[in-house]
Amino acid sequence: MLNQQWLTTFIKLVELGHFTHTAEQLFMTQSGVSQQIKKLEQQAGAPLLNRIGKGFELTQAGIALLAHAKQLQQQQVELLASFHQDDAYRGECKLACSGSMAMLIYPHLIDYQLQHPQLNMSLEAAPNQRIIDRVLDNSIDVGIITQEFAHPELSLSLLGSQRLCLVLPEAWASQLPQVIEYHSLAELGMIDHPDGMHYWQHFVSCHFPQQLPKASTIKRLSYVNQLSQILMPVSKGLGFAVLPEFAVKQASSLKGLLIVAEARLSAQSASESLYLIQKRHRPLALRYQQIISLITGLIR
Known part of the structure; x- marks a missing residue:
């Protein structure tokens, strides 16, 4: 890590072009400036200046380090300025x-x-x-x-809050009773996903509270961790899924789905x-x- 104080001295030296003037501006001795430049060269592992009489020329390493040091200095200025700004649109x-x-x-x-x-x-x-x-x-x-x-x-x-929806294959519509019971869903099996068990257990606690101890043993037919793909196997007739209404609406273009009305479950809405x-x-x-x-x- 390059010493920040030595970099600041280096930038000022290049800016003024003179060791004595640099020492005066930084409230240092001329030898102090020379020592810091020498230590910076040791850190960099390369000479930064070609000394010519009382003046100097930057080496290739010096030119590269100067550009880097100025960039760091500007980033610090911008960072400090940002502490005093709170823009609603930036x-x-x-x-x-x-x-x-x-x-x-x-x-x-x-x-x-x-x-x-x-x-x-x-x-x-x-x-x-x-x-x-x-x-x-x-x-x-x-x-x-x-x-x-x-x-x-x-x-x-x-x-x-968000309503949890039970989504079934449309092909099952004629096979299910008017009021859907827990055992019917248990026989069909669930399409699982990262939040699948969490949603299912909450859904069961609202609509079938007496069956909650069994909820974790529901038959899981498939698992997918891509939200956009969860309802695809349902549309093909593989199983049911429980998802928030927001997600179900996003799949409205997918054919073969039956979103079960709450009236077919119980009077209590399942929502989170x-x-x-x-x-x-x-x-x-x-x-x-x-x-x-x-x-x-x-x-x-």
């Missing part, structure tokens, strides 16, 4: 949510970025625990999760609360205000 926006939520909000985030090109949208699709971990280690600033929990470093606020999480003691940048408002509007 900067990186780092968010994470479930895959189904990402399908809902990402197109709108991109539309918003197109309106404000100085913004940079970064959206990660991940399960709840990964989102929590990513907020805690400052990899993302805002997360959307589906479980309520308490943590001393995080704040949590309710955004809204959605929570926004962020660091408790680190205020969000101004640019997040409009983004959170946009997401809230989409959910509600």
Whole structure:
């Protein structure tokens, strides 16, 4: 690692072209300037100056190091300046949510970025625990999760809710009773995915609470971790799936699906609360205000 103080002395020396003037400007002795340049040359492993009488010429290594040092100096200036600016339409926006939520909000985030090109949208699709971990280690600033929990470093606020839908092969419509029972689904089997068991158990707790102890033993016919592919085997007649309504709507063009009406299940709706999480003691940048408002509007 090159010494920052020596680099600053080197830049000033090249700027003024004179050891004595450099020493005066930096409140150093001339020998102090010479010593710092010599130490910098030792760090660089190459001579930086060709001394000519009281003057000097930069070597090729000196020219390259000067360009690098000026770039570092400019980056530091810009970094320090950014600490005093909070622009609502500039900067990186780092968010994470479930895959189904990402399908809902990402197109709108991109539309918003197109309106404000100085913004940079970064959206990660991940399960709840990964989102929590990513907020805690400052990899993302805002997360959307589906479980309520308490943590001393995080704040949590309710955004809204998402309805969970039971999706069956359309070909099964005539084979199922008017009111669908748990054992019918258990016989058919489920198409699993990263959040599949979480959604299924919550769905069962709402519609078939007495069967919840059995929910984890449901027959799993297939597994896929690509959200856009989960309903494909369902459309071909392989099994059922439980997904948030946001994700099901994205698959509206897929043929052969039956989205079961709640009236065929029970009076209680199966829905999950959605929570926004962020660091408790680190205020969000101004640019997040409009983004959170946009997401809230989409959910509600």
